[in-house]
Amino acid sequence: MGINHIExxxxxxxxxxxxxRNFSRAADxxxxxxxxxxxxxxLLEEMLDVQLFRRTKRxxxxxxxxxxxxxxxxxxxxxxxxxxxxxxAVARGEVGELKVGIVFSASMYPRFSExxxxxxxxxxxxxxxxxxxxYDRGMELVYNGDLDLCFQRPFxxxxxxxxxxxxIFVDDYVQLCLPRQHRxxxxxxxxxxxxxxxLFLVNxxxxxxxMFEQLQKLAHKAGFFLSVYQDTANFPVLxxxxxxxxxxxxxxxxxxxxxxxxxxxxSLSGLKREACHQPLVVAYRRGDDRLPLRNFLDMAKxxxxxxxx
Numbered sequence: 001m002g003i004n005h006i007e008x009x010x011x012x013x014x015x016x017x018x019x020x021r022n023f024s025r026a027a028d029x030x031x032x033x034x035x036x037x038x039x040x041x042x043l044l045e046e047m048l049d050v051q052l053f054r055r056t057k058r059x060x061x062x063x064x065x066x067x068x069x070x071x072x073x074x075x076x077x078x079x080x081x082x083x084x085x086x087x088x089a090v091a092r093g094e095v096g097e098l099k100v101g102i103v104f105s106a107s108m109y110p111r112f113s114e115x116x117x118x119x120x121x122x123x124x125x126x127x128x129x130x131x132x133x134x135y136d137r138g139m140e141l142v143y144n145g146d147l148d149l150c151f152q153r154p155f156x157x158x159x160x161x162x163x164x165x166x167x168i169f170v171d172d173y174v175q176l177c178l179p180r181q182h183r184x185x186x187x188x189x190x191x192x193x194x195x196x197x198x199l200f201l202v203n204x205x206x207x208x209x210x211m212f213e214q215l216q217k218l219a220h221k222a223g224f225f226l227s228v229y230q231d232t233a234n235f236p237v238l239x240x241x242x243x244x245x246x247x248x249x250x251x252x253x254x255x256x257x258x259x260x261x262x263x264x265x266x267s268l269s270g271l272k273r274e275a276c277h278q279p280l281v282v283a284y285r286r287g288d289d290r291l292p293l294r295n296f297l298d299m300a301k302x303x304x305x306x307x308x309x
Contacts, residue, residue: 008080010044011073013037014052018070021060095125096292101133101141101150105235106280108254109170112151115300122299126292135205135234139164142283148293149284153205163286167302170280173273174211174250175265177242185264192218192270199247200228201238210275211250218270239263252278 013030017037020026027034045052052066062070106112120128133141138150142164154166176195178185184194192215206212207230219226229247236258238249243262253265282302284293 006044006047010040010047011076013040014044014066014069015073015077017041017053017060018062018066023060096290097127097129098292098296099129099131099146099148101131101138101147101152103135103138103150103152103234104132104237105153105252105255105258106151108236108258109280111170112280115296119296119299123292123295126295135203139166139283142285145285148288148290149282149296151280151282153278154281164283165286166281166283167297168279169282169300169302171277172252172254172279173276174252174278175276176268177239177249177251177255177263177265179243179245180262180264182264184266187266189267189269192268193222195219195248195268196222196224198227200226201233201241201247201249202228202230203233203238204230206250209278211271211278214271214275215250215268218268250276 013026016026016030017023020029023034023038023041027037030037041052048065048069050065051063052069054061054063102112116128119126131141131147133147133150133152135153138147138152141147142150151169176190178190184190187194200215202212207228216226233241235251235255239251239255239259241247242249242251243259251265256263256265282297282300284297
């Protein structure tokens with residue numbers, strides 16, 4: 001019989017004898033008779049192929065191997081004692097991992113940092129892994145299981161969207177973004193004709209949106225075509241390009257801080273408000289009931305009855 005046959009009771013018996021330094025007292029504490037206890041200790045020594053005690057008529061002394069085993073057994077018993085609370089914490093979603101994707105503009109919203117801070121304080125045993133994602137890859141990464149959830153902007157429907165839930169985290173609308181010193185910044189509302197000679201800075205996501213379609217129609221009606229610079233830049237980068245005088249863009253007003261307040265936001269006459277709807281959403285897999293995720297959604301007030309898009 002070898003080391004693989006050691007049972008927890010053998011270690012408990014050994015620890016009691018080591019503490020009492022006496023087989024009779026140890027047997028009393030364990031509520032067994034002394035001969036079976038002596039046999040189990042002898043068996044443990046045979047399985048480990050070491051001597052654990054030096055026995056005399058009056059006392060029992062730990063050998064060097066026995067003293068080391070005491071430390072091992074104490075550590076093991078502490079770990080075993082932690083198993084119950086640990087499993088209960090796992091069952092409550094207080095231990096685990098949460099992979100979170102974010103588009104860069106998500107970090108500009110105070111509510112994002114607030115929810116993350118509250119979640120970290122409530123569930124410190126959950127390891128949060130953050131990954132910045134391109135504006136158009138969040139759903140793909142969630143769908144493939146590379147992310148548990150993603151903060152992103154909505155974009156055109158794709159085949160896997162039926163397996164993804166998108167819920168509004170921050171309701172937001174884009175407006176015309178201009179340099180603070182621009183001549184049109186003095187107006188409360190801008191006409192499309194005022195933008196005839198402007199360069200429009202957009203990312204590909206926006207070119208597929210109802211807003212861009214309306215912009216094209218308004219420009220066509222005013223007798224010109226939009227001059228468009230299309231790039232993969234995120235909203236904060238576009239806001240800074242506007243601040244630098246490179247062109248104009250349609251961005252959420254919350255991006256003002258990203259451009260250090262050097263931009264202003266104005267409405268565009270004739271552009272319907274619903275076409276400018278650009279909320280920040282949270283996307284996650286439908287039917288994913290893992291508790292770290294569900295606890296996060298609940299804390300962000302994104303439970304099953306929350307508003308979806």
